[in-house]
Amino acid sequence: DAKTTQPTSMDCAEGRAANLPCNHSTISGNEYVYWYRQIHSQGPQYIIHGLKNNETNEMASLIITEDRKSSTLILPHATLRDTAVYYCIVRVLRGGSQGNLIFGKGTKLSVKP
Amino acid sequence: GAVVSQHPSRVICKSGTSVKIECRSLDFQATTMFWYRQFPKQSLMLMATSNEGSKATYEQGVEKDKFLINHASLTLSTLTVTSAHPEDSSFYICSARRSTGREQYFGPGTRLTVT
Numbered sequence: 001d002a003k004t005t006q007p008t009s010m011d012c013a014e015g016r017a018a019n020l021p022c023n024h025s026t027i028s029g030n031e032y033v034y035w036y037r038q039i040h041s042q043g044p045q046y047i048i049h050g051l052k053n054n055e056t057n058e059m060a061s062l063i064i065t066e067d068r069k070s071s072t073l074i075l076p077h078a079t080l081r082d083t084a085v086y087y088c089i090v091r092v093l094r095g096g097s098q099g100n101l102i103f104g105k106g107t108k109l110s111v112k113p
Numbered sequence: 114g115a116v117v118s119q120h121p122s123r124v125i126c127k128s129g130t131s132v133k134i135e136c137r138s139l140d141f142q143a144t145t146m147f148w149y150r151q152f153p154k155q156s157l158m159l160m161a162t163s164n165e166g167s168k169a170t171y172e173q174g175v176e177k178d179k180f181l182i183n184h185a186s187l188t189l190s191t192l193t194v195t196s197a198h199p200e201d202s203s204f205y206i207c208s209a210r211r212s213t214g215r216e217q218y219f220g221p222g223t224r225l226t227v228t
Contacts, residue, residue, distance in 0.1 A: 043117075043206050043219035046116070073170070087156075093215055098145070098176065101217055103157040 003027070004088045007032045010107040012082075018075040019026065020107050022088030030092050033064060037084040044087065045101075047073065069076040078111045085109070115141045117209050119220035126197055126227055133224045134192045136207030142187035143209035147217070148180070151204040163190055197227040
């Protein structure tokens with residue numbers, strides 16, 4: 001079972017920041033937080049990951065709370081092409097089944113003009 | 114990011130026939146490859162994990178004799194759906210990971226329709 005909880009859906013206006021929350025209250029000390037997104041009928045796309053520090057790349061920022069029990073993915077200027085299902089996943093960085101990416105239901109983000 | 118390809122992108126087959134789907138990592142060596150299945154309006158479900166040169170590890174409830182996985186090289190894994198039935202119609206997605214990589218890259222998916 002997925003170890004994260006996300007809202008089922010969210011709307012965001014084009015050009016505004018999209019803030020997608022994720023709850024992972026049972027996260028272990030060696031588990032990373034990963035974010036992927038899936039645009040309709042395509043394979044998932046890696047966005048970002050982090051352990052405890054905030055992370056930023058060309059796609060998004062990841063803010064992880066100090067207790068690591070929740071995080072927020074931020075798309076700073078959402079565009080219509082960001083409409084997708086966003087998955088928050090926790091995993092350890094090791095081989096074996098514990099390192100597998102297990103997908104929950106994700107958040108369907110709809111960016112509206 | 115790294116590129117993972119799948120072939121074919123779409124396939125329609127008749128019930129009882131077998132279908133092979135290829136997954137290739139184009140610009141990196143993938144020590145581990147994964148196969149997922151996704152039914153309409155549902156999330157991805159992990160079917161099996163394979164390491165190059167060894168037998169695949171199947172998730173609970175996935176029939177290993179029906180979904181044959183071969184990871185013959187560091188850049189190629191194949192999934193063969195044997196004796197396909199309409200209930201096997203789904204979106205099959207492969208994924209690949211380097212031995213040292215923290216990211217896991219996904220292919221574009223293969224839409225299988227069994228008539």
